[in-house]
Amino acid sequence: MRSLNPGDFIFLITAARWTILLSLAAFLGGGLIGAGIALLRISSVRAARYGAIGYITLFQGTPLLLQLFLVFFGTDMLGVPLSPWVAAALGLSMNAGAFLGEIWRGSLQAVPKTQLEAASALGLHYFPMMRRVVLPQALRIATAPTVGFLVNLVKSTSLAAIIGFVELTRAAQLLNNATFRPFTIFASVAVLYFLLCWPLTIASRKLETRMAAAYKR
Amino acid sequence: MEYTFHFIDVWTNRQELLWGAWLTVQLSAVSMVLSLVIAIFGALARTSGPKWLQVLVAAYVEFVRNTPFLVQVFVIFFGLPALGLRLEADTGALIAMVLNGSAYTIEIVRAGIQAINHGQVEAAYALGLHKIQTFRSIVLPQALRAVFTPLGSQFILLMLNSSIVSVISAEELTAAAQDIQSRTFRSFEVYIVTIAIYLVLSISFTAVFATLNRVFFPRLETR
Numbered sequence: 001m002r003s004l005n006p007g008d009f010i011f012l013i014t015a016a017r018w019t020i021l022l023s024l025a026a027f028l029g030g031g032l033i034g035a036g037i038a039l040l041r042i043s044s045v046r047a048a049r050y051g052a053i054g055y056i057t058l059f060q061g062t063p064l065l066l067q068l069f070l071v072f073f074g075t076d077m078l079g080v081p082l083s084p085w086v087a088a089a090l091g092l093s094m095n096a097g098a099f100l101g102e103i104w105r106g107s108l109q110a111v112p113k114t115q116l117e118a119a120s121a122l123g124l125h126y127f128p129m130m131r132r133v134v135l136p137q138a139l140r141i142a143t144a145p146t147v148g149f150l151v152n153l154v155k156s157t158s159l160a161a162i163i164g165f166v167e168l169t170r171a172a173q174l175l176n177n178a179t180f181r182p183f184t185i186f187a188s189v190a191v192l193y194f195l196l197c198w199p200l201t202i203a204s205r206k207l208e209t210r211m212a213a214a215y216k217r
Numbered sequence: 218m219e220y221t222f223h224f225i226d227v228w229t230n231r232q233e234l235l236w237g238a239w240l241t242v243q244l245s246a247v248s249m250v251l252s253l254v255i256a257i258f259g260a261l262a263r264t265s266g267p268k269w270l271q272v273l274v275a276a277y278v279e280f281v282r283n284t285p286f287l288v289q290v291f292v293i294f295f296g297l298p299a300l301g302l303r304l305e306a307d308t309g310a311l312i313a314m315v316l317n318g319s320a321y322t323i324e325i326v327r328a329g330i331q332a333i334n335h336g337q338v339e340a341a342y343a344l345g346l347h348k349i350q351t352f353r354s355i356v357l358p359q360a361l362r363a364v365f366t367p368l369g370s371q372f373i374l375l376m377l378n379s380s381i382v383s384v385i386s387a388e389e390l391t392a393a394a395q396d397i398q399s400r401t402f403r404s405f406e407v408y409i410v411t412i413a414i415y416l417v418l419s420i421s422f423t424a425v426f427a428t429l430n431r432v433f434f435p436r437l438e439t440r
Contacts, residue, residue, distance in 0.1 A: 058416065061373075061415070061416045061419040061420065062377065062412045062415045063377040063379075063381075063391065063412075063415055065381055065383075065391060066380060066391065066394075066415060067412070069404070069408045070405070070408045070409065070412065073398075073404035073405065074404060074405040074409075076404075077220065077403075077404055077405045078220050078405065151282075155284065155286070158285035158286075158288060159285075162384060169287055169288055169291075172291070173291075181299070182291070182292075182295035182296045182298075182299045183292070183295075183299045186288055186291040186292040186295060186296050187292055187296060189288055189291075190284045190288045190289070190292060193283065193284045193288060194280060194283045194284050197283035197284070198279065198283045201282070
């Protein structure tokens with residue numbers, strides 16, 4: 001057993017970069033999946049809609065921890081072993097895809113129908129209509145809830161610690177095993193997460209008020 | 218990919234898995250009720266308490282909502298004993314669940330309270346109701362009616378989050394799954410079945426909340 005020294009806090013802060021990287025990876029992956037899910041969800045093909053609903057129900061209706069277990073241990077059993085980093089990024093992406101898909105579907109549907117009617121009356125096909133008319137408006141609506149979801153995503157990355165990926169939480173566990181100062185260590189880690197998440201929370205709230213004000217006019 | 222599925226090991230351990238599911242239901246249900254009770258008082262304090270209390274509740278809500286549940290569990294279960302407060306795993310799990318759940322629930326109930334037209338409160342005072350009477354019979358029922366749906370979604374998230382307390386070996390469904398997995402090495406089969414059970418649980422909770430909503434808050438006559 002050794003005592004805590006200032007270097008240990010540097011160790012925690014540097015471990016936080018893996019939390020940030022994992023969050024970014026999951027946001028990218030989740031963004032791609034989410035965009036696909038949102039489009040399928042509002043598609044005119046019934047099978048596509050039901051497929052998307054099934055995906056969303058599955059990932060929103062079961063614990064993320066179990067999803068990570070299945071990706072990490074399951075792929076290993078099936079003969080495709082993934083590193084904890086890849087498994088965590090993949091599991092978090094699939095989970096984020098479901099949530100982002102729902103957020104973005106809502107944003108797409110919040111664009112007034114008359115806009116689409118006007119666009120098709122002007123002779124725009126699906127892709128030009130989406131790109132020039134629907135997306136620019138939906139993007140503004142989606143910004144605040146998307147930033148809000150990022151807070152959840154950053155917090156979710158802590159579960160990667162349980163499958164052995166050394167990010168902020170896992171680093172804290174390792175440090176605690178060596179020094180056994182659980183309160184100081186885990187409370188400091190909580191503060192670090194807070195410093196990562198709170199600015200996002202504030203930003204999301206600001207964006208929301210701005211949107212609400214814009215729509216009042 | 219040559220892999221033969223062996224669900225037989227899961228089947229022989231079905232009792233343990235179902236018992237775990239029952240413990241998850243209990244832990245979640247108790248946490249939901251306690252969170253709601255705390256949230257009602259918390260939201261009251263947050264909206265009409267003295268200034269220092271409002272700040273305190275707001276700080277608590279913000280801190281809990283911006284840190285991971287897993288870290289909260291670690292602080293409570295490993296951190297508090299280091300300060301001299303020893304906890305059983307199951308007690309630690311319940312405390313973590315309630316502290317986490319109530320922070321989110323306070324925010325939701327507060328939104329419900331603030332959505333109520335102030336004219337309602339003034340009318341209640343004009344009719345001679347006291348502050349507490351007004352809150353209990355005018356403000357709270359309408360606030361809960363308004364936020365019942367988001368409250369239900371939040372409670373389902375709480376139930377799903379309960380899987381995380383398995384890391385401190387509190388007894389519930391995920392811990393049972395891990396136990397079976399460590400004895401049979403059938404991780405894929407065990408976790409697939411466990412995920413299916415959680416899915417059934419969240420669908421069931423959704424149905425229960427929808428029923429409660431209809432029972433407690435029957436649709437108002439349209440004026």
